[in-house]
Amino acid sequence: MDKQKYAKLVKESSPGSNVAVNCLRAFFVGGTICLMGQIFKNALLAANMQQDDASLVTAMILIVIAVLFTGVGLYSKLGSFAGAGSVVPITGFANAITAPAIEFKKEGLVMGVGAKMFLVAGPVLVYGTMASVIVGLFYYFLGGR
Amino acid sequence: MKKYVGNQTVKFASPPSITAAAAIVGPKEGEGPLRNCFDFISPDVHFGMDSWEKAESEMVRQTVHLAVKKSGIPIEEIRYMFAGDLLNQIAGSTFGMRSFGRPFFGLFGACSAIGEGMALGAMLLDGGFANHVAVNASSHYCSAEKTFRLPLELGTQRAPTAGWTVTGSGAVVLSAEGNGPYVTAATTGAITDMGITDANNMGAAMAPAAAAVLAAHFKDMQRTPGYYDAIITGDLGKIGTTLLHTLMDEEKFSIHDRHNDCGLLMYDCEAQDVHAGGSGCGCAASVFAAHLLEELRSGAIKRLLFIPTGALHSVATLQQGESMPAIAHAVAVEV
Numbered sequence: 242m243d244k245q246k247y248a249k250l251v252k253e254s255s256p257g258s259n260v261a262v263n264c265l266r267a268f269f270v271g272g273t274i275c276l277m278g279q280i281f282k283n284a285l286l287a288a289n290m291q292q293d294d295a296s297l298v299t300a301m302i303l304i305v306i307a308v309l310f311t312g313v314g315l316y317s318k319l320g321s322f323a324g325a326g327s328v329v330p331i332t333g334f335a336n337a338i339t340a341p342a343i344e345f346k347k348e349g350l351v352m353g354v355g356a357k358m359f360l361v362a363g364p365v366l367v368y369g370t371m372a373s374v375i376v377g378l379f380y381y382f383l384g385g386r
Numbered sequence: 387m388k389k390y391v392g393n394q395t396v397k398f399a400s401p402p403s404i405t406a407a408a409a410i411v412g413p414k415e416g417e418g419p420l421r422n423c424f425d426f427i428s429p430d431v432h433f434g435m436d437s438w439e440k441a442e443s444e445m446v447r448q449t450v451h452l453a454v455k456k457s458g459i460p461i462e463e464i465r466y467m468f469a470g471d472l473l474n475q476i477a478g479s480t481f482g483m484r485s486f487g488r489p490f491f492g493l494f495g496a497c498s499a500i501g502e503g504m505a506l507g508a509m510l511l512d513g514g515f516a517n518h519v520a521v522n523a524s525s526h527y528c529s530a531e532k533t534f535r536l537p538l539e540l541g542t543q544r545a546p547t548a549g550w551t552v553t554g555s556g557a558v559v560l561s562a563e564g565n566g567p568y569v570t571a572a573t574t575g576a577i578t579d580m581g582i583t584d585a586n587n588m589g590a591a592m593a594p595a596a597a598a599v600l601a602a603h604f605k606d607m608q609r610t611p612g613y614y615d616a617i618i619t620g621d622l623g624k625i626g627t628t629l630l631h632t633l634m635d636e637e638k639f640s641i642h643d644r645h646n647d648c649g650l651l652m653y654d655c656e657a658q659d660v661h662a663g664g665s666g667c668g669c670a671a672s673v674f675a676a677h678l679l680e681e682l683r684s685g686a687i688k689r690l691l692f693i694p695t696g697a698l699h700s701v702a703t704l705q706q707g708e709s710m711p712a713i714a715h716a717v718a719v720e721v
Binding site: 242244247248250251254255256257258263311312314316317318319320321323324327328333336337339340341343344345347360361 | 439532545546625
């Protein structure tokens with residue numbers, strides 16, 4: 242059997258993800274995380290916090306919760322159920338930094354935690370920063386008032 | 387005396403005997419269908435250690451120690467030891483074996499390690515280079531994930547085609563003389579690469595290697611699949627099994643009625659959420675040591691063809707866009 246014919250056979254034999262179910266789970270879990278954020282923010286605003294500060298503190302609360310959930314092994318369970326629903330919100334980013342930090346703790350604070358902490362989130366930071374610089378340049382030269 | 391037949395097979399003149407075997411697994415494997423077959427089910431994936439690498443090494447040490455103890459052979463009479471695993475520099479094996487102080491051959495054949503070790507060990511025994519050898523292969527879900535994939539606590543979904551690395555270790559002690567079951571022939575596989583690049587579908591990468599070594603074995607030995615009561619592959623899983631059956635049909639060696647896969651025997655795939663099935667060096671090794679050998683001893687199987695399968699990629703080769711080469715070795719075990 243040649244490689245092309247085999248690749249076709251593999252494609253036919255390999256089940257795909259259940260997109261509909263995954264989308265629904267992602268929608269509800271992701272939505273719930275965001276709803277939690279909104280509740281925190283409204284509560285902070287109700288406690289007379291400024292709009293900007295409330296947003297910042299809300300993000301901080303969500304990050305702390307996600308880090309704690311990762312530490313006790315619950316975020317990975319949530320992630321295997323919710324998929325993108327728990328990856329996309331800021332909690333997913335917190336999980337992506339905490340998980341490698343835990344995994345590589347045994348290799349020490351420098352070469353383990355320090356070097357490997359950004360194993361998953363690193364590319365997002367690198368290309369996110371790069372994209373923001375490019376967008377900033379466009380904004381400065383073309384979009385500025 | 388010439389002991390090689392056909393293109394890539396050795397037919398042993400004095401078939402070495404499997405004197406003893408041991409299998410130690412983790413808690414998830416201990417919840418599977420073979421739960422009553424293992425020598426020991428560790429309730430703790432850490433095996434009392436503080437890192438995954440140490441946990442795997444400790445599991446290896448315990449398994450080899452137990453197999454040798456069950457054989458009744460003093461450890462200083464084990465002439466050679468073979469072991470393989472999935473970690474970088476086969477650290478699970480070397481650290482697990484370091485306390486035994488016996489001559490050691492380290493193996494890397496990915497998940498085919500137990501087949502590679504049994505074939506090489508049997509060759510040494512039949513060649514008169516040793517009277518007893520011990521062979522071990524191991525894998526640990528957590529150390530394998532750390533080596534090949536993503537951190538354990540990262541919240542992601544597994545692909546439906548992905549397997550689940552078995553936390554387990556299987557050791558066998560082979561002797562030049564004994565009451566069987568006997569290793570009667572071994573066909574060494576060639577590296578086979580059908581261009582599969584999806585690391586979440588290793589069954590698809592390995593099925594052609596299994597098909598190639600099976601076809602070679604049948605041709606070299608001038609046998610048909612019907613000669614064997616059971617043909618058991620290592621860790622092809624659901625998708626690899628389907629593909630192997632199709633490939634074997636093309637080779638005109640149909641194996642549907644007598645084939646099974648250690649990856650499918652190890653877990654209840656649906657209930658234990660392991661998607662395609664079990665994988666890893668410890669999958670074939672522990673299923674052989676705990677289950678298949680007992681089937682041979684009880685007479686439920688009289689002639690077994692055991693084909694551990696391995697995907698030979700590394701993280702670097704995958705990231706460089708290379709496809710996954712695979713290998714499989716066929717070992718015939720008869721009572």
